[in-house]
Amino acid sequence: xxxxSFDTKRIIVALDYPDAAQAxxxxxxxxPAQCRVKIGKELFTRSGPSFVEEVIALGFDVFxxxxxHDIPNTVAKAVLAAAELGVWMVxxxxxxxxxxxxxxxxxxxxxxxxxxxxxxxxxxxxxxxxLAEIGLQASPQEQVQRLAALAKxxxxxxxxxxxxxxxxxxxxxxxxxVLVTPGIRPEGDSADDQKRIVTPSAALQAGxxxxxIGRPITKDAxxxxxxxxxxxxIHGDFGDLC
Ligand code: C5P
Numbered sequence: 001x002x003x004x005s006f007d008t009k010r011i012i013v014a015l016d017y018p019d020a021a022q023a024x025x026x027x028x029x030x031x032p033a034q035c036r037v038k039i040g041k042e043l044f045t046r047s048g049p050s051f052v053e054e055v056i057a058l059g060f061d062v063f064x065x066x067x068x069h070d071i072p073n074t075v076a077k078a079v080l081a082a083a084e085l086g087v088w089m090v091x092x093x094x095x096x097x098x099x100x101x102x103x104x105x106x107x108x109x110x111x112x113x114x115x116x117x118x119x120x121x122x123x124x125x126x127x128x129x130x131l132a133e134i135g136l137q138a139s140p141q142e143q144v145q146r147l148a149a150l151a152k153x154x155x156x157x158x159x160x161x162x163x164x165x166x167x168x169x170x171x172x173x174x175x176x177x178v179l180v181t182p183g184i185r186p187e188g189d190s191a192d193d194q195k196r197i198v199t200p201s202a203a204l205q206a207g208x209x210x211x212x213i214g215r216p217i218t219k220d221a222x223x224x225x226x227x228x229x230x231x232x233x234i235h236g237d238f239g240d241l242c
Pocket of ligand 1: 014016040122123124125160182183184192194212213214215216
């Protein structure tokens with residue numbers, strides 16, 4: 001495989017735990033120089049902003065995965081609050097529309113600390129049938145392309161998408177539009193409930209900028225060792241990394 005610009009901080013470990021105590025056990029095994037972490041709705045709802053600040057104080061870059069979707073004013077204020085917490089990345093739903101995304105982008109620009117602002121296109125849990133049910137006749141792929149283009153025009157830094165959509169998106173939207181991909185599974189790992197899985201190396205090869213990895217690391221008996229194995233495999237595939 002060709003050498004890529006991969007650096008080890010392109011892995012985002014999803015802290016999908018019901019409470020801070022369990023998340024702290026994993027954090028103690030992770031190195032903020034090696035990876036970033038993602039805090040989602042469950043952990044944030046239970047442990048709140050003070051836990052986010054605690055994780056940042058440990059030296060981790062935090063992706064606050066709140067997927068905001070509301071009227072423009074409310075989303076802008078929420079995104080500003082996230083920026084003021086000091087998170088590295090925060091996201092909104094592209095289906096909230098251009099006015100909502102522009103308001104969010106403006107709020108980030110007004111903040112002292114400016115996180116990357118990312119839009120969720122179509123949830124990977126949604127099929128064509130699910131889209132039809134909410135009145136959308138497009139295929140998930142068409143809808144992803146439409147929303148990603150709208151997100152770019154509305155000032156977003158990038159989108160969350162499946163690694164299977166990465167090459168088409170970077171072709172259409174440019175290689176500097178940030179593509180964040182969950183649904184990552186090292187070869188041989190269980191897919192769990194993810195439907196369209198891609199290995200870490202294949203996702204990077206396709207052009208994914210950041211890989212969100214949860215259960216393959218969090219459910220392993222030795223998370224630190226598992227992360228190291230993932231790094232080794234990537235190093236093996238891509239050669240000497242920066
Ligand atoms: O455990 P697993 O690696 O499947 O975790 C993936 C993480 O990415 C979860 O936190 C999930 O909420 C998140 N995610 C996803 N699909 C999306 C957006 C976010 O799996 N479209």
